[in-house]
Amino acid sequence: MATQRDVARAAGVSLAVVSAVVNGTSHTRMKESTRTRVLQAMQQLGYQPNQTARSLRLNQTDMIAMILNKLDNPVYGPLRHGVYEAAAEHGATVLLGDAETMRSGSQFLTRLLSQGTVDGILIRGEGLLDDDVMTELSSHPKPILILEHALDHPWIDVDDRRAGEIATRFLVNLRHRHIVFVGGSGYLSQQRYLGYQQAMDAAGLTPAPHLATGFGEQAGADGLRQAMQAATAPTAIVVNNIMSAVGVLAAARDLGITIPDQLSVVGIHDVDLMRHLRPAVTAVRMPMYQLGRAGVEALYDLIAGRPSAGGVITDPEPELVVRDSATALTRIRD
Amino acid sequence: MATQRDVARAAGVSLAVVSAVVNGTSHTRMKESTRTRVLQAMQQLGYQPNQTARSLRLNQTDMIAMILNKLDNPVYGPLRHGVYEAAAEHGATVLLGDAETMRSGSQFLTRLLSQGTVDGILIRGEGLLDDDVMTELSSHPKPILILEHALDHPWIDVDDRRAGEIATRFLVNLRHRHIVFVGGSGYLSQQRYLGYQQAMDAAGLTPAPHLATGFGEQAGADGLRQAMQAATAPTAIVVNNIMSAVGVLAAARDLGITIPDQLSVVGIHDVDLMRHLRPAVTAVRMPMYQLGRAGVEALYDLIAGRPSAGGVITDPEPELVVRDSATALTRIRD
DNA sequence: CCTTGTTGACGTAACGTTAATTCAAAATAG
DNA sequence: CTATTTTGAATTAACGTTACGTCAACAAGG
Numbered sequence: 091m092a093t094q095r096d097v098a099r100a101a102g103v104s105l106a107v108v109s110a111v112v113n114g115t116s117h118t119r120m121k122e123s124t125r126t127r128v129l130q131a132m133q134q135l136g137y138q139p140n141q142t143a144r145s146l147r148l149n150q151t152d153m154i155a156m157i158l159n160k161l162d163n164p165v166y167g168p169l170r171h172g173v174y175e176a177a178a179e180h181g182a183t184v185l186l187g188d189a190e191t192m193r194s195g196s197q198f199l200t201r202l203l204s205q206g207t208v209d210g211i212l213i214r215g216e217g218l219l220d221d222d223v224m225t226e227l228s229s230h231p232k233p234i235l236i237l238e239h240a241l242d243h244p245w246i247d248v249d250d251r252r253a254g255e256i257a258t259r260f261l262v263n264l265r266h267r268h269i270v271f272v273g274g275s276g277y278l279s280q281q282r283y284l285g286y287q288q289a290m291d292a293a294g295l296t297p298a299p300h301l302a303t304g305f306g307e308q309a310g311a312d313g314l315r316q317a318m319q320a321a322t323a324p325t326a327i328v329v330n331n332i333m334s335a336v337g338v339l340a341a342a343r344d345l346g347i348t349i350p351d352q353l354s355v356v357g358i359h360d361v362d363l364m365r366h367l368r369p370a371v372t373a374v375r376m377p378m379y380q381l382g383r384a385g386v387e388a389l390y391d392l393i394a395g396r397p398s399a400g401g402v403i404t405d406p407e408p409e410l411v412v413r414d415s416a417t418a419l420t421r422i423r424d
Numbered sequence: 425m426a427t428q429r430d431v432a433r434a435a436g437v438s439l440a441v442v443s444a445v446v447n448g449t450s451h452t453r454m455k456e457s458t459r460t461r462v463l464q465a466m467q468q469l470g471y472q473p474n475q476t477a478r479s480l481r482l483n484q485t486d487m488i489a490m491i492l493n494k495l496d497n498p499v500y501g502p503l504r505h506g507v508y509e510a511a512a513e514h515g516a517t518v519l520l521g522d523a524e525t526m527r528s529g530s531q532f533l534t535r536l537l538s539q540g541t542v543d544g545i546l547i548r549g550e551g552l553l554d555d556d557v558m559t560e561l562s563s564h565p566k567p568i569l570i571l572e573h574a575l576d577h578p579w580i581d582v583d584d585r586r587a588g589e590i591a592t593r594f595l596v597n598l599r600h601r602h603i604v605f606v607g608g609s610g611y612l613s614q615q616r617y618l619g620y621q622q623a624m625d626a627a628g629l630t631p632a633p634h635l636a637t638g639f640g641e642q643a644g645a646d647g648l649r650q651a652m653q654a655a656t657a658p659t660a661i662v663v664n665n666i667m668s669a670v671g672v673l674a675a676a677r678d679l680g681i682t683i684p685d686q687l688s689v690v691g692i693h694d695v696d697l698m699r700h701l702r703p704a705v706t707a708v709r710m711p712m713y714q715l716g717r718a719g720v721e722a723l724y725d726l727i728a729g730r731p732s733a734g735g736v737i738t739d740p741e742p743e744l745v746v747r748d749s750a751t752a753l754t755r756i757r758d
Numbered sequence: 759c760c761t762t763g764t765t766g767a768c769g770t771a772a773c774g775t776t777a778a779t780t781c782a783a784a785a786t787a788g
Numbered sequence: 789c790t791a792t793t794t795t796g797a798a799t800t801a802a803c804g805t806t807a808c809g810t811c812a813a814c815a816a817g818g
Contacts (some may be wrong), residue, residue, distance in 0.1 A: 091540070091565065093774055102796045117777065118795055138538035141773035144480045146803050151476065153541075162501045170495065174522065183535065186520040188508065201517065204472035206425070206804095207487075229426065285768055307700035327539075336700045343702040366641035366670045368677040427804055438768045443806055451807065453766055477804035492776050540774095
């Protein structure tokens with residue numbers, strides 16, 4: 091690996107000039123002819139700057155970490171995309187971490203944060219950040235931005251409450267009266283339930299209690315079973331988590347309930363998979379790509395010592411994607 | 425951030441001793457009492473070694489990259505797990521990259537490889553490595569290991585041919601005679617088709633041509649439609665890609681074909697989702713976790729300059745997970 | 759008592775950058 | 789023609805580690 095010293099020797103100039111050519115520094119000036127001579131030498135020797143040496147000198151690694159709790163959840167696809175793109179615009183690489191590596195005792199975050207491996211960290215907080223972890227995080231020098239959701243840390247969210255409201259209002263407009271909310275535990279689910287409540291209230295309907303069965307396919311199946319045991323069975327449900335929707339569909343099949351004829355289903359978070367299930371699932375698309383971009387920008391605000399522009403992303407708004415799993419109620423039952 | 429110099433000052437020893445305590449170097453010896461004094465100083469100052477400085481000095485970053493082509497394909501879950509675990513055992517962090525960042529022109533790999541950001545790279549090759557990329561990669565100094573599949577680079581694979589054979593033989597044993605293989609393009613699909621052929625031949629059946637429609641849900645749907653247009657419709661299909669299986673199920677529903685009564689389906693690669701579809705999909709589980717572990721070990725062989733122990737992973741073998749999407753053919757049609 | 763070996767440490771030169779400082783030569787001003 | 793400014797560059801001190809070489813003090817052996 092050729093170094094700046096080699097280039098300097100080959101071009102017959104000093105180290106400083108090479109560095110100036112590489113960085114476009116204005117402090118050290120040079121003739122255009124010298125510049126091209128250096129450039130040629132770089133080309134010939136195949137010079138590549140050593141990122142490690144740069145990092146040491148500048149105390150900045152041009153790398154940020156993103157920690158997610160279940161990396162293969164497809165909702166993270168667009169989020170990752172947004173983060174990668176925005177990071178690239180800042181000249182940074184993204185170190186993707188799974189929450190499994192993140193238990194309080196683990197060395198992973200400590201290495202990242204204290205050992206100067208990354209310039210900052212994005213964490214998707216849901217179900218991840220207990221008090222232990224939070225205090226450990228707070229004691230580190232590098233900035234941390236929480237994606238959905240933190241109380242006393244800089245954070246940035248998508249509008250989960252609104253998503254719950256949109257899903258519910260859609261079902262209300264389809265003349266459903268008995269709508270239940272199948273959710274999980276945690277803040278996000280709570281927010282979406284709040285939106286559900288709001289839409290129910292606005293329609294003069296009484297919200298059913300929050301059926302908190304957790305996340306994922308099994309949770310969806312459990313939720314549906316519980317919902318169906320109620321005195322008056324619901325004609326529609328709002329499913330908190332998109333992977334839970336898969337479980338809802340499966341449980342419905344197992345219970346002999348046809349969707350959407352006997353039960354309408356709307357999911358929150360839209361992923362490609364929903365298009366390919368049968369029935370194709372009507373879902374609320376969340377601006378996850380924008381969340382990723384905004385997260386990186388806010389993190390770089392923090393890194394630069396600027397006040398962070400956190401908050402709830404309202405542009406674009408959550409958007410309903412209508413497919414086949416929800417239909418108008420024709421037979422009114424009450 | 426406290427440095428070794430601060431610790432040395434606090435403990436009243438030289439830099440060399442602190443470094444020796446940190447690394448357990450045997451060259452520089454010290455009294456046990458000195459060691460504990462240094463340790464205490466480290467504790468008090470909250471000393472954390474600076475990874476960047478270490479990297480520069482040692483010319484090794486303790487970081488490896490893994491590049492995948494579609495990061496949210498759930499088949500990568502166990503692969504990632506294996507890679508993370510094995511990497512952790514080597515004291516390394518994993519930098520996860522998506523292939524989108526990898527087009528020939530992109531700076532991503534160049535930065536990683538030439539700028540000394542990582543010690544080595546694992547790449548899942550399928551559909552990714554055209555000749556351009558390969559020659560670009562070869563010109564770099566850090567070792568590269570290809571997961572499924574390369575010709576002139578160190579590589580390591582799971583037994584795709586065997587998976588095709590296992591899936592097909594299972595259907596043959598269920599008395600199916602008209603079995604088609606819905607595949608994609610590329611080496612992996614080809615290998616699995618070879619296994620299909622082999623099982624068909626062994627049963628004295630004539631293999632159908634390889635229906636190569638690509639990857640993902642849409643490909644599965646397309647494949648099924650094509651298969652059903654044949655003169656004699658198949659009673660069973662082997663689906664190359666697990667996400668394609670979702671598409672097959674959807675297309676079957678759309679075409680009014682019930683699975684498994686009218687059509688048996690076996691997928692290659694098992695993911696959790698398959699359990700939760702209806703019907704639950706019978707699939708061949710591939711040892712992806714082991715592929716990840718073995719990949720890291722082979723990469724570290726390369727990094728250490730040892731001959732790499734690549735090849736096909738045969739332990740464990742691909743394993744059939746029987747669920748509901750395939751059933752015995754009762755009405756023999758020919 | 760001198761020699762040799764061992765213990766316990768210290769000094770320092772890298773690793774490849776960046777940027778502050780310095781400085782000679784050329785250009786311009788008075 | 790001298791004084792001053794500008795141009796074009798060179799020297800060098802960090803950044804935080806690691807590991808090589810050195811060395812004093814003490815112990816053991818002859």
